[in-house]
Amino acid sequence: MALLQRLALHTIKTESGRIGGCFGKRIVQKAPAQLSPTASVPRLSDLILAKGFSTLEDTQEEKKKKKKSDAFSNVGRKISERIIHVFDEKGNDLGVMHRANVIRLMDKEDLRLVQRNASTEPPEYQLMTGAQIHQERLKAREQEKAKPKTAPTMTKELTFSSNIGQHDLDTKSKQIQQWIEKQYRVQITIKKGKNADEPQSETDEIFNQILQSMPGIATFSSRPQAVRGGTAFMCVLRHLNKKEEKAYRDSQEAQKRAALNRDKGSDRESDAVCQ
Secondary structure: OHHHHHHHHHHHHHHHHHHHHHHHHHHHHHHHHHOOOOOOOOOHHHHHHHHHHHHHHHHHHHHHHHHHHOOOOEOOOOOOOOEEEEEOOOOOEEEEEEHHHHHHHHHHHOOEEEEEEOOOOOOEEEEEOHHHHHHHHHHHHHHHHHOOOOOOOOEEEEEEEOOOOHHHHHHHHHHHHHHHHOOOEEEEEEEOOOOOOOOHHHHHHHHHHHHHOOOOOEEEEEEEEEEHHHOEEEEEEEEOOHHHHHHHHHHHHHHHHHHHHHHHHHHHHHHHHHO
16 A cells, blocks of 8 residues: 555656656747847837937928927916016016016916017017017018019020111110019120121120120129130120119209209300390
8 A cells, every 4th residue: 555655756746857858848938939039129219219310300491490480479388587677468568577577477368478579688478468469470471472583593595796887776775674563694705707807896896796786774783794715705685783773863854854954054054145
């Protein structure tokens, strides 16, 4: 009986060892699969770096958008300076105040705070109502729309010979005037005749004739000069600016008044001779 008990106990221990060994093998085999070095597990540094680039780009875009819409923006209670110069909603100077006092005043009067001049010391802020901020933004948008859109200046080019006939020259002068009136710059190149050895003064005369055909409209942007090794001469014409147009009108008025005074003086002299 004791022998049978010892045999049963030995059998149980042996089977337990086999079962434990089997489970142990399974655990050892599974562990490398779960912790495989080839598994595509993202590194922490990669995540931080990727997030960093994304955050930087997003922040820059947000700043650009904010900068466009920051005109008359309510700073709220986030006043970065301790001491600021404050104006009320009517523009009255309230003097220099501590930000805590400004916040209390905002809460009491139900007003917003807008930065008006950050370059002064201390910086200037103004208390405004929500309606005032809205109106100022609308006004700023209208002013932005009213700004003239300056398009790039286009240049037209025209080339002809110094032997050009008067009729053809008149035709080209009309074409140049049409371009000038449309705010184009016109580059004119006059080539010397094949057998001609004319001086620059002759081509200058043609340039001046073209310019004189459109008084009060055009002037030289670039005066005549030799090009192509002296075989041609070139100039650039442009439209008069507003200041030049005014000066031209004033000179014309002065000439008219001078001519009128001369005529009156001649009439008085004639009357004196007749008497």
